[in-house]
Amino acid sequence: MKKLKHMLTKVKNFVLSHKILSIIILIILISSPFIIYNFLPKGKNVSYVTQVARKGNISVSVSGTGQVYSLKNIDLSAETSGDVVGVYVKEGEQVNKGDVLFQINSTQGKQDVKSAEIALENAKLDLEKMQEPVDELTLLQAENSLTDVEESKTKAESNLVKAYDDGFTDVSNAFLDLPSIVTGLNSVLFSVTANSNQQNIDYYTTAIGYYENDANKYRSDLYDKYAAAKNKYDAVLVKYKATSRYSDTKTIESLISETYDTSKSIAEALKSATDFIEYYKYVMSEKQQTYSSVATSNISSLNGYSSKINSHISSLLSAENNIEDSKDSIISAERSIKVKQLSLEDAKEGATDLEIRTQELTIEQKDQTLAEAKETLAKYTITAPFGGIISGVDVDTNDTVKSGTIMGSIITNGMIATVTLNEVDITKVKVGKKVELAFDALDGVVVEGKVAAVDASGTVSQGVVSYSVDIAFDTDNESIKPGMSITANIIIESASDVLSVPSSAVKTMGGKSSVQLMDSNGKIERKEVETGITDDATIEIKSGINEGDNIVTQTTSGIVKKTTTTTTTKNTGPTGGSEMNSIMRITR
Numbered sequence: 001m002k003k004l005k006h007m008l009t010k011v012k013n014f015v016l017s018h019k020i021l022s023i024i025i026l027i028i029l030i031s032s033p034f035i036i037y038n039f040l041p042k043g044k045n046v047s048y049v050t051q052v053a054r055k056g057n058i059s060v061s062v063s064g065t066g067q068v069y070s071l072k073n074i075d076l077s078a079e080t081s082g083d084v085v086g087v088y089v090k091e092g093e094q095v096n097k098g099d100v101l102f103q104i105n106s107t108q109g110k111q112d113v114k115s116a117e118i119a120l121e122n123a124k125l126d127l128e129k130m131q132e133p134v135d136e137l138t139l140l141q142a143e144n145s146l147t148d149v150e151e152s153k154t155k156a157e158s159n160l161v162k163a164y165d166d167g168f169t170d171v172s173n174a175f176l177d178l179p180s181i182v183t184g185l186n187s188v189l190f191s192v193t194a195n196s197n198q199q200n201i202d203y204y205t206t207a208i209g210y211y212e213n214d215a216n217k218y219r220s221d222l223y224d225k226y227a228a229a230k231n232k233y234d235a236v237l238v239k240y241k242a243t244s245r246y247s248d249t250k251t252i253e254s255l256i257s258e259t260y261d262t263s264k265s266i267a268e269a270l271k272s273a274t275d276f277i278e279y280y281k282y283v284m285s286e287k288q289q290t291y292s293s294v295a296t297s298n299i300s301s302l303n304g305y306s307s308k309i310n311s312h313i314s315s316l317l318s319a320e321n322n323i324e325d326s327k328d329s330i331i332s333a334e335r336s337i338k339v340k341q342l343s344l345e346d347a348k349e350g351a352t353d354l355e356i357r358t359q360e361l362t363i364e365q366k367d368q369t370l371a372e373a374k375e376t377l378a379k380y381t382i383t384a385p386f387g388g389i390i391s392g393v394d395v396d397t398n399d400t401v402k403s404g405t406i407m408g409s410i411i412t413n414g415m416i417a418t419v420t421l422n423e424v425d426i427t428k429v430k431v432g433k434k435v436e437l438a439f440d441a442l443d444g445v446v447v448e449g450k451v452a453a454v455d456a457s458g459t460v461s462q463g464v465v466s467y468s469v470d471i472a473f474d475t476d477n478e479s480i481k482p483g484m485s486i487t488a489n490i491i492i493e494s495a496s497d498v499l500s501v502p503s504s505a506v507k508t509m510g511g512k513s514s515v516q517l518m519d520s521n522g523k524i525e526r527k528e529v530e531t532g533i534t535d536d537a538t539i540e541i542k543s544g545i546n547e548g549d550n551i552v553t554q555t556t557s558g559i560v561k562k563t564t565t566t567t568t569t570k571n572t573g574p575t576g577g578s579e580m581n582s583i584m585r586i587t588r
Helices: 003-017 020-037 107-131 135-188 200-207 215-241 251-287 293-349 354-377
Strands: 043-054 054-070 073-077 082-087 102-103 381-383 388-393 406-412 417-424 434-439 442-454 460-461 464-473 484-504 507-509 510-516 524-535 538-543 549-559 564-573 576-584
Touching: 043 510, 054 538, 073 442, 102 406, 107 354, 135 200, 135 215, 135 251, 135 293, 200 215, 200 251, 200 293, 215 251, 215 549, 251 293, 417 484, 434 464, 464 484, 484 524, 484 549
Parallel strands: none
Antiparallel strands: 043 549, 043 576, 054 417, 054 484, 073 406, 082 102, 102 381, 388 406, 417 464, 434 442, 434 484, 442 464, 460 464, 484 538, 507 510, 510 524, 510 549, 524 538, 564 576
16 A cells, blocks of 8 residues: 555656656657557458349341431342352342242252251261260270280290290300301311312402402401401300200390391301402412312312201290390280270270360351351342342353352342441441341430441551441331431340359469459359350350359459448349349458
């Protein structure tokens, strides 16, 4: 208690002696809650705006402005190339909308449609086959195929064992003759049978040297080849003696190769010796000198050795090739086994989701190709875009026309709207496209029509190119008058009853598109999607999400105090409405 009184006394004395400072401290203490609440940083929040994915209609269009005309002359142009096979009208004739006016040979168009129908049907059958359970025959065939390649590997392994054994036999057979061949060659060259004072090789060299300057060069070449062959023979003979059929395959394979190489060297030395002695006989005969009969005997011996060595060379080469072929067969069989094993696993598992989806996309592509082929086929028949009077016929039967050729012209009984488009939009517009017409003077009045003609050559004004498009339309609305200003929306592409989301919900990166989904607990998950057509505000979703999924269309961040807000708004769309939720989530 005394300590408390003492402390209060000290505070009182401090306040009385420091009045200004004490007032400042008091102000800070009083205002601190306000400062902390309003000026210090708070936690951040993330707010998600979501919309439920629903099915609806999407259309892509280009717009142009123009006026309404009556009794306007419209050119009838070919939209494809070919021979004219029918002209069914004449100038001044009254025709109704849809009447056939001209016919171009459509054989190619019909073939294209038929091919597209067959391709589509095959794609559908392939999908049905993929979705069917794997039948017993398919599994049996896959298993048999695997068994066959496994047996081929076993056979190749047996062939390799036999190839090594046969190769060693070929080496053994070679060494039955090689010693006598090498000894015989040595005897032919270095014995003194031709002259008692000289070895045969020196005798032949001396005899040739009396008439030829290159005798010693020929002798040196022969001796070098003999020495190389003898050295190889001595080395491989040692290896052969140390090797048996039970040696490892690497040793046997090396022995076969070295024996083959040695045999070729011996064969080369035999050939060189034969050529050398034959040359001796030739020189002596040319100089009308008698040559030693030993030369003829030597050549006969050498020919016998050559015949034997060449036979062994052929056998040893076959042995080497058989070993390599067997090795290759084993490698090939092992690869085939891996492939067949995977094929069997695939057969057991059936088609994957990816394969099925890929085939479904193939069907969509084939279906689109068929639709395009049918659209092209229709262009071979030129019909009246509206009721009117034929004002000109510019072709005859058997004429050849190209796309854009004017075949005739028609004056409308009703009304035509002509609008102007720029050079970018005109490339998207085709005859027959659906059009929605709105009239500046008639609020809320919308009339449907179709493109009747497209200007083939543009008009340049102040450096800007523009093209005119004529739109035929029928209406009983007497309020629509010639000369009225209109806005035309030409439908370029449309899709009915398709799943769609706002374009802002789709993010694209690296060629892949995705959206964010919010579940009932507010958890966010990113999903990859496949997109279709878009009208800028809305985009078609072909796969990746389902109808009714809650899609994030906008994400915002900000500072909050302590509150959490949830807002729900309902918008009515063209197919019955969609829900949009704005959910604020707080991070402290």
